[in-house]
Amino acid sequence: MKNISRLKDVLERGEFAVTGECGPPKGADPEIILEKAELLRGNVDALNVTDNQTAIVRMSSMVACGLLKTAGLDPVLQMVVRDRNRIALQSDILGASALGIRNVLCLSGDHQIFGNQPEALGVFDLDSIQFVQTVKTMRDEGTILGGDVLNKPPEVFIGAAANPFADPMDFRVIRLAKKIKAGADFIQTQCIYNLERFESWMAMARERGLTEKTFILGGVTPIKSAGMAKYMKNKVPGMDVPDEIIKRMEGVPKDKQREEGIRICVETIQRLKEIPGVKGVHIMAIEWEEAVGEIAERAGLLPRPVFNGK
C-alpha cells in the first residue's frame, strides 16, 4: 500500500479538488473529531484539521490528524508558527510524516490575544513563508535549517494560505509569488464572498504565471444567518463580505437563511469552477459539517474521484 497524499493525486490528475475542514475538540475525546470527519467522508478528497484556531486551546492538530489517518482519511495538518519555534516545527514535520500524514498547511496563526490564552507568549520564530521554505528544504534536500542531513526526509505535500482580500492589494500577488517560490505546492484562500476582487486577484496571478506553479483552491464558507454575515464583515480580520451578500441574507425569513447561505455557497463554487487557474475548492463549514455533503452535491462535485494511491 503506497502511502501518498490523496489531495496531491487528485490535483495532479487534473480533477477539480474538494477539501473540507474540521476543528479538534476542546477536550480529550477522540470520538468527536472522528464523528465530524465521518460527515465529510466521501464528500471531500482531504480535510484540514485546524491548529488551535483563533488561539483557543484544543486537542493537538497532529494527533487529530493521526486519528483521521487511521480512519482512512487524508488529513491536511494545519500548523501555525505562533506556538512553536523552529526546533519544534521541524520536529513535528518529521513526526507528522512518520504518522503517515501527507499534507501540511503552513500558517501564521491568529494572534494569541484573540483566544482564551491572551497571556501566552507568541513565538513567531519563523514566519509562514520561511516555514514553507523550511519544509520544502527538508523534503527536497533532506536537510534542516542549518544544513544537518536527515536520515529520511519527510514526505509532505506543502500548502499555504492566501488572502486575496487583505491590503495592500497590489502586494497580495507578490506575496503569493513569494509563497510559491518558498515551495507551496497548493494554496487555500480566505473565504470568497467578493468574487470580483477574487477574479482580479486571479487575473494578476495568471499574468505572473503563478497558476502554472501551484494549485489554487478557492475557500468558501456557507453563511448560517444574516447575523453571521455581519459578524464576519465587521469582526473577522481580513474578511471581505460585500453588502449584497448581507442584503441577500437579510432578504429571506430567518428559517430560510440557512438554505440561502447554502445557495450562495453553491453559486460561488459554480463561478469558481469557471475561473481559469482555480484547481479546487476548500469548503470551511466549521460546526456545520453536515452542510458539506449537500453543498458538494448541489455544486456538482460528487461523486469524488476514486483514489489511485492505494
Next chain:
Amino acid sequence: MITGEQKPIDEIREMIAPYKRILALGCGSCVAECASGGEKETAMLASLLRMAAKIKGEDVIIEEQTIDRQCVKEFVIQLDETIGRYDAVLSLGCGAGVQAVSAMFPEIPVIPALNTEFLGETKDQGIWVESCLGCGDCMLYHFGGICPLARCSKQILNGPCGGSIDGKCEVNPDIECAWQLIIDRLSKFGNLDRIENIYPPKDWSKKQGGGPRKIVREDQQK
C-alpha cells in the same frame, strides 16, 4: 529611549511596607523623558507615599533624590554618602537602573517603582511607541527603516499577513500595520525589490544565543 510606567501605588506600598527609612530615587535620563521616573515624578510619588503613610498613621521617612543616570556607575556612586541613612531604595529607574544601584550597594534592598516597557520614541506629547527590540543585528535597511520585529504584531519578516486592512493591524485597529508602512516607504524610494526575495529566518543567537549579552570594547577600557 527606554520607556516605563509607574506601578500602581498599592503595589508599591506593599513592597515598601517592611521598611522605615526609604529613599525614592529618580533617574534623569530615559524615564525622565517618558515622564515616569524623572525628578518631577519622583517628587510626586514620594509625597503621595508620605501622604498615604500619614493617613494610615505609619511611622516612616520617605525622602527623594534624583541622579542623572541610574545605570552608570559614575553617577550611582554619588549616593555613597547619603545611602547609609536608609534601609531601602525605591528606584524609579528602568530595570537596568534598579539592578545597577543594587550591584553598587549590595547591602540595601532596591525596589522597582516602575514597570519597564520598551525601546521606543516620543511620538507626541504624552505618547510613546515601541520601535526596537534590541535584536543585535539591525535589519532596518532592508525594511525601509521600519522594524518588523518591534512593530509587526507577529514579527513577520515576509509580510504582510492576511489581516492587514486599510493600513491597520488585525490585532488592533489603533496599531498601524508595520508592513503597510514598510511597503509604502520602500515604494517611495523605488526599493520595493528588496522584499521580493524571501527574507531568511532571523538569527536570534544575536539576541539570546549566549545568555545575557555583554559588549566588551578594549579601546574604551582604561
